[in-house]
Amino acid sequence: MTELVLTALSQTDLAARVAADLGLHQKQTQATLTLLNDGATVPFIARYRKEITSDLDEVQIRAIQTTAKKVQDLTDRKHAVLKAIADQQKLTSELQTAINAALTLQAVEDLYLPFKQKRRTKAMIARENGLQPLADQVLAHLDQQIPYRDFVTDALPTTADVQAGLHEILAEEIGENAIFRQWLRTRMQQDGILTVTLKRGGQAKDPQEVYGQYYAYSEPIKTLNANQFRILAVNRGEKDGVLSVKIDFAEARMMHFIQTTLQQGQTANEDSLVVLRAAIADAYKRFIQPAVEREIRQTLTQGAQAQAIQVFGENLYHLLMQAPLTGQIVMGFDPGFRTGAKLAIIDAHGKFLKKQVIYPHKPANAQQRAAAAEIFKALVAEYDVQLVAIGNGTASRESEEFVAANLPKNVKYTIVNEAGASVYSASDAARQEFPDLQVEERSAISIGRRIQDPLAELIKIDPKSVGVGQYQHDLNTKALDEQVDAVVETAVNQVGxxxxxxxxxxxxxxxxxxxxxxxxxxxxxxxxxxxxxxxxxxxxxxxxxxxxxxxxxxxxxxxxxxxxxxxDIHPESYTAAKSLLTLADISPTELTTPAANQRLQALDHIATAEKLGIGEQTLHDIVMSLQKPGRDGRSHMVGALLKSDVLHIEDLKPGMKLQGTVRNVVDFGAFVDLGVKHDGLVHISRLAKRRVKTPSEIVAVGDIVDVWVVTIDAKRQRIGLTMVQPEETTA
Structure with a gap:
């Protein structure tokens, strides 16, 4: 046994490892970790500590935070494993070196596996009966006859009992060997094939053939990283009892590798080979292959989830950061058939003014529908409504037709994604804000406010309910929540x-x-x-x-x-900002004037920063803030697509050019709202003339895009679109 040596991870070592992993300088990484440890928040560091971090953005700072935790967790696990093995008095210097050198948690767990406490096995019983020396002897001297009779005892009365016990020890040792597991893991990731088939009786559980494309599907593991969304689809199909999933690999290669490694150049006799091959085959099928396949599938799933969570985060960010429609009186229009349409008038500052329920659609009778039109027009005129925001749920298309037919020419309407509005309307926050209103009436207010200030309204809703992303219910809840919190924090603080x-x-x-x-x-x-x-x-x-x-x-x-x-100048920089105004001969009342902006723009930043005793990045931010007091970070974002006419799916024809709003971005393309009830899909191959790696390179949620119709399936309500002009499409 070797002496246990546990070395604490210093902040310098931690910063060095994190910097190496992320390709950053150690100095900026260590400075960032110090700020985080002192309680500074990511938005604060990104905005107000640029000189200290060398201008790292929020994504990089969060990456430092996450990577540092992973490095620390790995170190803590190494220490726990080393102590556990030392407590068993089985720690060798070679093992301690190997564990300390391990770069991943999986490598640490592989090395710890033979020493991990587990339930009583047949191999343990065989060892208790004195067969470990025989197993060691067999592996060391494969060219010799196996002396079974020397190990016959009361506990092992026959040579067959000795053979069985020997087999169990060898199979377990081979199965727990870290080298063999790592070899198979590497080879299976490189050469393995994920094979999916229809499970017996599975089609009965999939009458609409949702998983039809996976009934007979296979793909090399190494290419799945580019098609990770398929992993989540396959996993769901397996969970629903529709699909069977496995990884195919030429096991003969594994058998050969293990045997060659164990023989170490020895010439084995036939009896020893029979025993060794039987143990190898059993170890592979019982221990190594199931464990490694499970690990690889888990790794694939984690990668697919990470990508889906990232896509969700990007979509959520762009949804929250859509430009507000300021200074307009809005009517929120929550469509409905039997229960009627709920209307809410909201003033230019988001204050709720008036509610109304109308019945513009069947099953309402003709008299009710006529009255609905008159009430609607009267409300628009009385409150000088400038925009009608229509929720895109049930009866949305019929409501769009009703609104378009009854609006004055100078008033526009827009379709608003109402996902999550019902969640907010039934929440404690909504009840507290509007205790005297019904759930549906609160929903109309939420729809109207979403167009006025998407961030302020959507922040009240669980972001996972806002209708962006893919496979949300299959994702790791903790990781998704962390991404949501980070995105929301970033959006809110960027806007202020x-x-x-x-x-x-x-x-x-x-x-x-x-x-x-x-x-x-x-x-x-x-x-x-x-x-x-x-x-x-x-x-x-x-x-x-x-x-x-x-x-x-x-x-x-x-x-x-x-x-x-x-x-967004921090109070700690007010003295510098006032000195800057004095230096540029600008009074506070002159701010935003062309003359003031010109004087600020003409400053020599290097000399001015030195004179004021501040960093150049801080000076740059102060100047930008002084040029646009009250600026909103969303000012450059895309706003809503305003409409005055109605489009039906029957109106569509291949080649037709339209304008639409991107509602969702997924791995395989983007869904675009054309105003025809069902979104059209722009497949990733039709987003641009060039090859597109990820759709987010080209589009983001909320973008208003030009598209051309490719296919129309009215029966299935599916519309295929392209963002490449038809005459430019290449074969």
Missing amino acids: VNLNTASVALLTHIAGLNQTLAQNIVAFRETNGEFTAREQLKKVPRLGPKAYEQAAGFLRIVSGGNVLDNT
Whole structure:
């Protein structure tokens, strides 16, 4: 036994490993880890500590955070394994070196497997009966006869019992050998083939042949990384009892490798070979192959889930960051047949003004439908409605026809993705906001507000309910929640919030704040009136210096006494910002004027930063903020597609050019809303003339795109689209 040596992972070593994994400089990595350990949030570091991190963005900072945890977890596991083996007095210097050198958790677990506590096995019993020396002797001297009779005892009364016990020990040792498992893992990943077949009786469970393309499907493991969405589909089909899944691999190669390795150049006699080959075959089928296949499928699933979660995160980000439609009075229109359409009038600031239920569709009678039209037109005129936002759920197409037929020419309408509106409407937050309204009436308000400020409204809903992404219910819940939290945090802090109008739900996602502090801010606002300066945040109960430092720059005061409070300049930089204005001879009242912007633009950044005692990145951000006080990070994003006419699937013809809104981006393409009830699909091969690796290279949720109709299947309500002009399509 060797002496156990456990070396703690220093912050310098941790930073070095993380930097190496991510291709970053160790200095910036260590600086970032120090900030994170001191309680700084990712948005704060990305926005206000650029000089320290050498301008790392939020994605890179989160990657450092995640990778550091993985490295630390690996180190902790190594220490736990080494201690467990040492406690058994079986730790050798070679084993300790191998475990310390392991680069993955799987490699550590492979080395630990022979020492892991497990239930009583036949091999354990054989060892207790004294057969371990025989097993060692057989492997060391394959050219000699196996002395079975020397090991016959009361516990093992016959040579057959000795043979059986020997077989169990050899099979278990071979099956737990880390080298053999790693060899098969590597070869199976390179040469294995995922084979999927229809399970006996499976078609009865799949009457619509949802999994039809996988009834007889195979693909090399090494190419599945480019088609990871198929893994999730296959897994679901297997779980539903429709598909059988396995990995095919030429097992003779594995047998040969194990035998060659164990023989170590020895010339074995026939009896020893028979025993050895039987043990190898049993070890492969009972231990190695099932475990490695399970690991590979788990790795494939984790990779597919990671990709799906990333796609979901990108879609969610673009959905949240859609440009708001400011300054317009909106009518939220929640369609319905039997229960009628729920209408909500919302003023230009998002305030709910009026509710109404109308019955514009059958089964309502003619009199009710006529009355619905008159009520609708009267509401539009009375409240000077400028835009009607129609939910895209049940009766959406019929409602679109109704709205288009009854709107004045100067009023537009748009179709809004209402996914999750019902979730919000039945939530505690909605009941608290509108205690006197029915669920459907709250839904109409949510639909209308989504077009005015997508971020502020969608933030109230569980992001997993907003209808973007793929296979959400098959994904790792913890990993998906972490991605959602990161995306929401990024979006909210990039945009910033109005401190005097932001809801608790919105404030909760501001860097440095939690739900308690968000509630305290709103309560303070309600008790003391509107905030007039960021400094007043320090008076909010339980909002200490650290929370103020992290949050202040993302909270805006639109009409306060200090224009800097309506920028994303942090209060810690107010002195520098004021000195900059003095240096450029600009008064606060001149900000945003062409003359002021020109003077700011003409500054020598290197000399000015040195004179003000700040970094160049900080100076650049201050200048940008002073040029556009109150700027919204969504100003460059795409807004809603406004319409005044109706399109039906029957109107579509191949080659027709249309405009639509991207509703969802998935691995194999993008779904585009054309306003014909069912979204059309632009397959990944039709997104551009060039080869596209991932659809997100070309489109994002919320984009308004030009498309051409390729195919129409009216019966199945499927529309095939292309973003490549037909005459440019290449064979």
